[in-house]
Amino acid sequence: MRENLLRAIWARRGAALGGWLTVPSSVSAEIMAHAGFDWVCVDMQHGLIDYSEMVPMLQGISSTDTVPLVRVPRNEPGIIGKSLDAGAWGIIVPMVNSREEAEAAVAACRYAPDGIRSYGPVRANYYAGSDYFARANDEVACIVMVETRVAVENVEEIVSVPGVDAVYIGPADLSVTLGLPPGPDQADQSFTDALERVLDACRRHDVVPGIAGNATTAPKRLQQGFLLVEVASDAGLLGLGAGNALAQVRPSAGPAATSAYL
Secondary structure, three states: OOOOHHHHHHHOOOOEEEEEEOOOOHHHHHHHHHOOOOEEEEEOOOOOOOHHHHHHHHHHHOOOOOEEEEEOOOOOHHHHHHHHHOOOOEEEEOOOOOHHHHHHHHHHHOOOOOOOOOOOOOOHHHHHOOOHHHHHHHHOEEEEEEOOHHHHHOHHHHHOOOOOOEEEEOHHHHHHHOOOOOOOOOOOHHHHHHHHHHHHHHHHHOOEEEEOOOOOOHHHHHHHOOOEEEEEEHHHHHHHHHHHHHHHHHHHHOHHHHHOOO
């Protein structure tokens, strides 16, 4: 069976650096995976991606050693199981605010007797290996999102749930629920305190702390102790690269360039 390399990284207390996919393209997914990220997540919650687009994106990622994750739209066993059957090696579950919701996420990721996942790994058998069923409960990563004030208040209970492998903070939603504008980082003490509270709870319960962000915030998060860290997204890189290229060439085009297509 194919090894979940995230678990190997975490076993040595290393940090896993990841990319985020919001554009429904198997080619861009493949390009991101070949960049060398430890993991790449297909975002079905806020990304422009549905199930039929997710499957070829997972196929593109699987041409590399990069670990394919999927953020599902909601904490619901049907879409969680379907994403795992398609070959996701871990699930990121949004808006987990309580112990009960964390228990539901874990159950959806695990076969009996550890959970309620229905058997039918149509593509996972090919991606991960013919012994998938025997090892899936140990290899699949269940990653719950702590991204609200309520979730931070309940984080001790959330991370104490057996089978929660990692917590992934959504800083934008967390900011909003703290009364701040959405963003990947905040100077406000309430935001700093929330991150530290999650980190402390993860350390006590041996759960991997993770967080969304970008290349600017990632070094800071690594210093803080996060071990599942987003570095860049496909859409963000496309916009940044296009803007930088245009800014580099635009001065050479002369003053007429701005009205050339009018």
